[in-house]
Amino acid sequence: MLKVENVVKAFGSLTVLDGVSLAVHPGEVVTILGSSGSGKSTLIRCINGIETLDGGHITVDDFDVSKPRELAEARKRSGTVFQLFNLYPHMTALSNITLAPIEVLKRPRAEVEAEGRALLASVGLADKIDVYPAQLSGGQRQRVGICRALAMKPRYLLLDEVTSALDPEMTSEVLDILAKLAREGTTMVFVTHEIEFARRISHRIVFLEKGKLITDLATAEFFSAEGGLALPRVAQFLSKMQKA
Amino acid sequence: MRYADFTPYDLVLLAQGLGVTLWVFLVTTAIGLVIGLAWGIIRFYRVPLATPAIDFVSEFLKNSPVLVQLFLVYFGVPGLMHVDMTPVFAATITLSANTAAFIYVIVVSAIESVGRDQIEAARAFGLSRWQVLRHIIAPQAIAFSAGPLTALLVNQLQVTSLISVIGVMDLAKIGANLNLRTLKPFVVWTVVGALYYVAAKLVALAGARIEARLRAHAVFRGL
Numbered sequence: 192m193l194k195v196e197n198v199v200k201a202f203g204s205l206t207v208l209d210g211v212s213l214a215v216h217p218g219e220v221v222t223i224l225g226s227s228g229s230g231k232s233t234l235i236r237c238i239n240g241i242e243t244l245d246g247g248h249i250t251v252d253d254f255d256v257s258k259p260r261e262l263a264e265a266r267k268r269s270g271t272v273f274q275l276f277n278l279y280p281h282m283t284a285l286s287n288i289t290l291a292p293i294e295v296l297k298r299p300r301a302e303v304e305a306e307g308r309a310l311l312a313s314v315g316l317a318d319k320i321d322v323y324p325a326q327l328s329g330g331q332r333q334r335v336g337i338c339r340a341l342a343m344k345p346r347y348l349l350l351d352e353v354t355s356a357l358d359p360e361m362t363s364e365v366l367d368i369l370a371k372l373a374r375e376g377t378t379m380v381f382v383t384h385e386i387e388f389a390r391r392i393s394h395r396i397v398f399l400e401k402g403k404l405i406t407d408l409a410t411a412e413f414f415s416a417e418g419g420l421a422l423p424r425v426a427q428f429l430s431k432m433q434k435a
Numbered sequence: 436m437r438y439a440d441f442t443p444y445d446l447v448l449l450a451q452g453l454g455v456t457l458w459v460f461l462v463t464t465a466i467g468l469v470i471g472l473a474w475g476i477i478r479f480y481r482v483p484l485a486t487p488a489i490d491f492v493s494e495f496l497k498n499s500p501v502l503v504q505l506f507l508v509y510f511g512v513p514g515l516m517h518v519d520m521t522p523v524f525a526a527t528i529t530l531s532a533n534t535a536a537f538i539y540v541i542v543v544s545a546i547e548s549v550g551r552d553q554i555e556a557a558r559a560f561g562l563s564r565w566q567v568l569r570h571i572i573a574p575q576a577i578a579f580s581a582g583p584l585t586a587l588l589v590n591q592l593q594v595t596s597l598i599s600v601i602g603v604m605d606l607a608k609i610g611a612n613l614n615l616r617t618l619k620p621f622v623v624w625t626v627v628g629a630l631y632y633v634a635a636k637l638v639a640l641a642g643a644r645i646e647a648r649l650r651a652h653a654v655f656r657g658l
Binding site for chain 2: 236239240241263266267269270271273275277278279280281290291294295339340343
């Protein structure tokens with residue numbers, strides 16, 4: 192289980208996360224919604240240990256990300272896909288994918304490369320194995336980014352606005368892959384602005400507002416009049432997003 | 436043949452001088468590279484106390500004349516510490532340290548040139564600081580630094596001529612001796628200058644070739 196308990200994170204005088212608690216069970220798809228600056232991305236960055244916590248605890252399968260010794264184990268269990276892809280520009284698509292399994296999991300290169308090729312083929316990039324990120328389109332880069340996370344066989348897939356930098360056509364390329372992963376039972380923490388898509392694939396939706404988690408509801412309930420829509424901020428957010 | 440005439444043996448002397456210059460250049464470059472790189476890595480690991488100490492030493496080496504540093508090491512250090520100092524040894528220490536200080540600057544900026552987002556991604560996937568340095572930062576930083584490093588080394592090759600002042604028999608010193616004997620400064624310094632030029636050009640060409648190879652995968656080649 193991925194457990195976020197009372198997490199506080201501040202940048203100087205700005206409190207970005209203010210006592211956030213959340214639990215994600217294996218097999219669940221949990222979507223995090225909220226306006227820009229509500230702390231969604233920061234929450235992901237706290238879970239994968241890029242940011243240090245100012246309060247509270249995060250554990251990934253009981254490994255505490257605040258403890259340096261346990262962080263390494265926690266990181267082996269989660270895989271992150273980033274908004275701006277964050278690929279390694281000096282490495283081919285395949286090397287981007289195989290680096291961490293070889294270096295961190297110490298798995299044999301030949302085995303990892305075979306899996307990497309299969310992963311790229313599964314997202315329609317079989318012909319891009321030896322291509323560098325600069326030669327790929329945005330959608331292709333993000334598909335490599337997803338493969339890179341999947342190559343670690345993570346128990347939890349963390350998706351940080353993975354389609355925000357893509358045009359609608361490329362967005363659908365990437366969402367199709369995520370939908371497939373969701374059907375296969377991949378556990379996902381999904382930060383997004385793609386509300387309709389989130390509604391289709393998520394089991395639960397949580398809503399962040401100014402660093403506070405204000406609802407945590409089953410998807411159907413979140414979109415129901417007596418559930419999420421009864422909360423003025425959620426109703427306002429959803430109506431704004433649907434207009435856009 | 437008069438004493439002041441050029442002789443074929445002068446060519447041997449010039450070749451020997453060039454040999455000394457190149458030897459001092461290569462040795463001090465190698466030492467400077469190791470030290471400058473080590474300093475850069477210490478800074479990358481944010482070792483407490485060590486980083487400000489390195490910054491202080493490197494600032495001193497960058498902002499004072501090499502000639503002054505040379506005098507300090509050759510004349511100052513033996514008197515203070517009661518040790519013997521040969522001209523070649525003093526020259527090696529001084530130029531190595533000076534080169535290290537400038538290589539340190541290049542290493543630091545090359546490390547910082549690598550995008551934070553990639554480093555964060557690698558860390559999030561569990562790579563250690565050392566693995567990030569080795570697999571993510573180093574390959575890109577080396578490609579980034581090839582140009583500035585070549586420019587620095589071309590300059591450091593010229594700077595070696597200062598060691599002639601403390602009596603090292605390098606190309607400049609041979610030139611000075613030849614000039615005193617023949618009293619034909621225009622000929623002597625033209626030949627000496629041409630030899631430095633050829634040596635520097637070879638360094639620049641080698642650097643350009645290495646840089647081209649390192650950047651082979653970069654798609655963007657300028658406007």
